[in-house]
Amino acid sequence: MTEQPRAVLGRILDDLGSTLIEVVAGEADPVRTVTGVLIQDPLDEPARLPGAVVLGVGVYGAEPVAALVDRAAGLGAAAVVVRAPVPVQGPVAEAAARTGVTVLGLTPGASWAQVAALLRSLLATDELGTVGGPDEADGAEPLAGDLFALANATAGLLDGPVTVEDRSGRVLAFSSRQDEGDDARIATVLDRQVPTEKLRALEQLGAFQALYRKEGPVYVAGVSDKPRVAIAVRAGGEILGSIWVVVDGPLSEDRTQSLQEAAKVAALHLLRHRTGEDAERRLRADLLATVLEGGTHAPQAAVRLGLSAQPACVLALAVTGEPSAPDRVAAGHRVAEALALHLAAIHPRTASASLRGVTYAVLPTSADEQALRVAEAFLGRVGDRVPAVIGIGRLAARPAELRRSRTDADRALRVLCSGRSRRRSARLSDVYAASLLEELTDRIAAEDDVPDGPVVRLRAYDDRHHTALTDTLEAWLGTFGDVTAAAAAVHVHPNTFRYRLKRLAEVAGLDLDDPEARFEAMLQLRLAPPRS
Template sequence: MLEIRALVERVGPTLLRAVIVPDPTVCVGDVVIAEPDQPPTAAGGDLVLGVAVTGREKAVELTRVCGTQGAAAVLLKPPIAADDAVATAAERAGVALVEVRPGTAWAQLVWLIRAALAGTGIEEDTRSSGVGDLFRLADAVADVVDAPVTIEDAHSQVLAYSARQDLTDSARVSTIMGRKQPDDVLAKFRARGTFRQISKGSSAIFVPAQQDGTLPRLVVPIRMGGELLGSMWAVVPGEVSEERSTAFADTAPLVALQLLRWRAVADAERRRSAEQVRVLLEGGEGWRAAANELAVPSETHRVVAIEMPSSAGPAEGHRLAMWEWITRGIGRRPLVTEIGTMLYALVPDRARTGGWPDLRQALISHDVSPRPLIAVGTAVAVAELPQSRSQAEELISLLRTGQLQDRVAVYEDNWHLLVLSRMAGAATDAGIGTLGPVPMLREHDRMQGTEYLATLHAWLRHPGDPRQASRELRVHPNTFRYRMKRLAQHVDIDLEDPDVRSALLVQLLADRWAQHG
């Protein structure tokens, strides 16, 4: 977690200046952009960017509302950031006021703040991970093609973009602000066959203007050794000369080298992150240091456990694909690790962007075959993550044996099955299966091929409702009634006694649990 002053220092005094900080111990969680003429939807610890706020009254109202929502800070540009009335309002609301230096691009500021919150320092980015180099490279490529440029990976995630903004449209703005091309923008380019051309070619692709106001694009695939690493997108006013188009395409090999370097460092950072997540899941003395290194927000989190079926083929490749899917699903760097054959993800239990509802929707909509087993523990404090992990693993065991069929199994939604499975497990250990008429029925089923145990279990689950019981067994109601009549002839059971019914149900559950276990 980063405190406000630490975040300002990490992003750098050339971009930010702390004006008012009522509580320097408040930590920052995420970045929220205040939409024009709409109240912000901030949560505890959020930084709220007043992108369209220029007047005193709107700035005062923004700080007041942010205070009621528990936001950590409001970021404004001068001169409004230095206004005494705004500073007073921020102090009364208990919200930090941070000035964004003139000339700072809001989109790049969002990028830098999120990089800092993700635990990657800006100076470290520039020196080691190659992100800073990618931004400089984007500027150089923009000079070559004489147009604003974005560099994107193979999943349309924005890695860097040029500083020049002289030619832009809403699609470019939303792409930079969201760090990826929005779904509706992607759909339009797919409909025009742009991505099909990217996947096959290596030369520059011209995409004409669209009726919705999207400006023309010049797109170049980025390849190395036949692998598609990403693409570069330039916003152009119209047709581009062949010489300039060729020059744009000629920059692709240089960008490919930088992307490979960036990916290698990103993989190393991901491995380091995975090690720290593993520490959090296993608990012990090092959890606090791991949480600080990962900048884990001080809010409740859930542990998601994912297991690929053995029929899915090589587990490593499938878990990696799921890892990348989770990254795209929640819109920010996930906290993920592998332990044994299981993939684990930590997700904040919050309703806003990047929280558990977003990931749940992404997991439910991730339609693959064979389907992975996905289980989720309850929301706990960071120090109690091993508990949420154990809960998720308990659900995975039920999914693995087929006793639970949910696409995404959530711990608190399946408490009744957990009660039954634990009770049956304890009963099995106590040897209750040798008592009463159940052993006789079990032996009869084994020797004669009957299904008396299954029939009795269905009757106990649906007493007085032979139609529902027969439907569960997939037999005719008359067949079910005949089986129950024959069963009563083989053993003496007083099914009118509620204690007898309870004892039989426990025995049958234990019997089934032993078979699945």
């Protein structure tokens, strides 16, 4: 079996070095494995992720940067990124030399969101491995790497910076040497999107019509400071995207041929990437299902998902409302994707998948209280647009315990969906009594074991005589026998309420002075809530 390639620091510096970042302190080991991206937060201890790149958002000055380098070393990080200019002499240089953590400077004007997205995109691309199977690897051409490698190879052949874009102008990959382009190209790479005004200008010029109509390259001038040559990336009759090259003038015949060949290879990438994304999503769902079900294969599945290194909690999300509502499924997909994105921003080793109408996520964390805060924050952002609820399982110290955490999350989720609780997120411990009532209700229904008793007799009487004695009893029990408060709850005079209370005791054969009788009545009311 061919070992899957891993992202390395040298690759990141090659792809982003001329546009976004530069080494300012320490020796960059080009073969150092990079595993993820962490954003430093002085108020929250980040998860340990050996090989991560730590983004020092808001860290300025020699001493704070040096402290960040030491903290990153404790997390096993490969590098830190801080905003340029960086005071590299003194504490920063000493910390970099002492810890072996490379300090990178982020170019002014680039946003942290941009650099985080670019880094994660590079890491995700490397995880996909090479195009084709093992049989193709030995004889692969230089262009048979990932899209970023393709962009770099094309830039070398055409002697100009390259971007690969989808049909909406979103940048999928870019080459080095972007600093040789103009301001519009640099803005495009930083935002990972062609600026709106440039898209509008290209449309007015008819560039897109020509691009999608012609098989060969299209020369575009007059929109930016420097001209461009673009070619559509096609698969049969489908337009998948395009390749754009900053040039000094029209291409020669040889370079035109090179760009056409690059477009064919890009088409393979985009098709396989699209297929790979679907396959990857199904694979992760299968692996997560294996982990949550437990059994002999669960530990290995947890390793493949990266969930074996630290404690974690299971979160279970569902959209409430009528199951047959036409937009319920679509809303469920949207909120599931939003949850996955939200959790990925908190911890790079989260895993989520939708299984039988419920979205499960495993969040590495040190306490279930933190998982509850994460769930509450997410639902707060969602607001009332989607009626979603989240159940949270207990902390699992090791992968084998995730099955129990999933069971807890399911039990809590059922309570939240049933309406027994007004909360939108809860741990099982928060709704434990209500969960027991749900399970007892199931047993009664399964065994057709509806007990005869005061509440059953009272409901039957209400049905025959169109009275509200059951409501009277529930109000009285709910206010601990406070007649005035109970009467106000059902909107009657206290004297009327006292009469109804006496009457219901006679009809139901219920001794209201007996604490055991009161408890049994309360339990039966909870097991079978009155019809609205």
